[in-house]
Amino acid sequence: MVEILLIKLVVAGLVFAAVLNLAGFHTWVERKQSALIQDRIGANRAPIFGFTMLGMFHGVADVLKMFTKEDIVPDRADKVLHTIAPFFSVFFALVAFAAIPFGPPLHLGDRVIDLQVAKIDAALLYVFAMLSLGVYGVILAGFASRNNYAIMGGLRATAQMISYEIAIGISLIGVIMVYGTMDLAELVRAQGQLLGGWVPFWGIFAQPVGFIVFVTAALAETKRLPFDLPEGESEIIGYFVEYSGMKFGMFFLTDFLETIVVASLATTLFFGGWQVPYLTEDGFLFPWGGQLPVQNWVYVLLGVASFSIKGLIFCFLFMQLRWTLPRFRYDQLMNLGWKGLFPIAVINVVVTAFVLAFLGGSS
């Protein structure tokens, strides 16, 4: 029993460390990627012992600065809620990772270790419940600040996130119908099949429309640039005006964490999670007849690498989109959510249902 607990703790610690470090790394990526896109150089000054490491230490400097800054709570703010709101944001964004499988089961001796922190049957529902709860941090931050601008920002965020939650939910019904499961580990395993012997049966090939709707709506969930009306760092005032120091930093961190959640979700649901094309538990089985047996630990390693690479590509894509697209106007945002994505998602569900019924259904 203690062993199981220890193993779970190690797995959870690994996920926690990987995700938080990646989120910190995102600050560097954001600076450098935007700089390269705009023909600039980007942050490159902060040195440690004379080494600047392409400006990678600026993230460290940021964190040090934020921790040492004065933490200001407005006089008339609700002290408890004002303090708790950023923790809510970060907590729910982090907890969502628990249900995402990042590798195939690892065989250690005669013990089988699931590379997933929590094995939940309705993991998909759990992840979305956590992502939706994240909006509490935002609205509480706006509400507890007793600042009209902050509460307006909070309201914008709530309206936006609830609108797009519906589109996300419906866009995923198609995926659930195709694979017949809400268990993410099961769902990834189901994507290991081959379609017609050649194409891996990934969500992107089964549900291309669902994928586009999901990515668009999920980008809106992360509150990043084409959809950053809740914060609007540069000109309109968002829900965290009254925050300073590391509390502000936590909201900032939440943005990056949510980007990573969405990237791993897109990977899990539409790009086969940890699946490597043609790689089964026994080794590579190529459709042209080739065969290359691999050991279990190689299989697991390849799986984790596959998941990480796909996730990182999505992070890169989201960052690229963030520096490509201008912000939506609020009516455009609502139009896109309710008149664009929502009907498309519904039609997608209906078409999927018809096709499945026509083909005899996979579940």
Next chain:
Amino acid sequence: MAVKAVQRRELTFWEKLYIPQIICGLKITSTHFFRNLFLHTAHLLGRLKNVPASVTIQYPEERRPLMSRYRSRHRLTLREDNSPRCVGCMLCETVCPARCITIVPGEHPDPDVEKYPIRFDIDLGMCVYCGYCVEVCPEDAIRMDTGILDLAAYSREAMRLDIHELMGPKLRKPISDCSLEFPHICASADGEMKGGWDSVPRSKGS
């Protein structure tokens, strides 16, 4: 004023779909991104140094080239014996619209030169960089071609350049010892300059 109706172009079907347009935008940003990524990597490896990867000028280390007629900090030009060319004619002080030049002329030992500046001070805090002093000088004794742009100081006093700083553009206050070679007041008055900014009478107005 007549009202001009602006015809807005109808979006085509492909533009209304939005996704192709996003891909077009991504193509532009990605082209820049990967081109610059490649060039930065090449620069790190010491290749393709002549192709710039960014438009950034890393200011204190790199500087933009200046136009030859750019007016930067003043300097006093020198004769072959390192004494100033200035003959103390007071023309620049007279023409200066900001009244930032103060000259105290003295008798030059060489009868052909007549005068030389005992003091030649420019208050950069008041200077407007019009360049009239350069235009008006009959001896080509003052120029604004040092290329020094970063004129910052912690006090107004430090913005006042005396003749040492004007003759040697690299000198900065405080100047510990005077090494000017011409018959200069520092040498003749035991290393002390006669008068200060307060005691120098202004020629006009104030």
